[in-house]
Amino acid sequence: MRLTTKLLTSCLAFVLLAGTLAGCNRGPTDQVLAQNVNAKLKADPALASRVINVTAASGAVTLTGSVNSEAEKTTAGQLAQGVDGVKSVINNLTVRPPVVNATPPPVSPDTKLKADVEASLAKYGITGVTVGVVSGEVTLTGDIARAKLQDAMKAANEAHPKKVLNKMNIK
Amino acid sequence: MELTEKYQSLIDIANQRGVSNLQIATQEGVLYVTGTTNDGSVKQQLWDEYNRIDPDYRAGDLVLNIEVEGGGYDEYTVVSGDSLSKIGKHWNKNWKEIWDANRAEVPDYNKIYPGQKLRIPR
Numbered sequence: 001m002r003l004t005t006k007l008l009t010s011c012l013a014f015v016l017l018a019g020t021l022a023g024c025n026r027g028p029t030d031q032v033l034a035q036n037v038n039a040k041l042k043a044d045p046a047l048a049s050r051v052i053n054v055t056a057a058s059g060a061v062t063l064t065g066s067v068n069s070e071a072e073k074t075t076a077g078q079l080a081q082g083v084d085g086v087k088s089v090i091n092n093l094t095v096r097p098p099v100v101n102a103t104p105p106p107v108s109p110d111t112k113l114k115a116d117v118e119a120s121l122a123k124y125g126i127t128g129v130t131v132g133v134v135s136g137e138v139t140l141t142g143d144i145a146r147a148k149l150q151d152a153m154k155a156a157n158e159a160h161p162k163k164v165l166n167k168m169n170i171k
Numbered sequence: 172m173e174l175t176e177k178y179q180s181l182i183d184i185a186n187q188r189g190v191s192n193l194q195i196a197t198q199e200g201v202l203y204v205t206g207t208t209n210d211g212s213v214k215q216q217l218w219d220e221y222n223r224i225d226p227d228y229r230a231g232d233l234v235l236n237i238e239v240e241g242g243g244y245d246e247y248t249v250v251s252g253d254s255l256s257k258i259g260k261h262w263n264k265n266w267k268e269i270w271d272a273n274r275a276e277v278p279d280y281n282k283i284y285p286g287q288k289l290r291i292p293r
Contacts, residue, residue: 049180051187066187096186104196104203105236123261125250147248147286150218153228158236163201165231 028085030056037061037080047076052093054080059087066096107136108160114138120155124148129168136162144168174202174232181220181235188213190237205236211243244272244290251285262291 033056041047052065061080067073077091114133121129126148132139138161144152149170156164174197185193190206214237221235255266270280272290
């Protein structure tokens, strides 16, 4: 009886050990796999600047996000497939080519444009900037702190102008 | 240089970050980039890119208008002489509402600093 127990215990130990070893042979964990695929994609000059999300489950890698062309999508899939330990790739990347269309957005009438830019400047706590509007073209003059420059430009850009001319003195 | 080329990196970011209704047009030497997002950080990233391409915003060849939809925050840079209540008045918000949105960075509502970025809830 005692012998049987002992035998059973060592068997169990062996099985556990074997299990661990097999686990080691299974290759990188899904988390590491996702990281490796990500690194591979980032190493590609075109794909480096795309936003691609990589997840892995039991060696199956899923790519989501967007790229600029079919060619980029194919490349991403192939690169992922080539990473050690990847069993399959689900390529859910969407292709979104940059849009260039002909019609510019509508321009606000001058009086509204001026009022909107001034209200927006006030919201951003900007004083000492004068807003001039002629035929949809907004000209900003006066002194502006560099820290506030972007806010002032946002105020002008978001009021639906035809053009924004920054003549401000940046301090 | 074509304007779309000059601002290509900005257009790329808008595409990648999933700006919806993204419209890109050129007319009389001005490039128009408009669209909407529900993530305020996307708008900020685009402005930072604009800033990188034209640090002083002198060229007058881009109109960038990215609307942030629903919830989210506007960003406000504190100038000297500001207080939460003064900022609140401009944005039509109670000062406490603004404080609540910035508690982590502003433990004491009396202490905000010029240059500090505050989040203004929409």
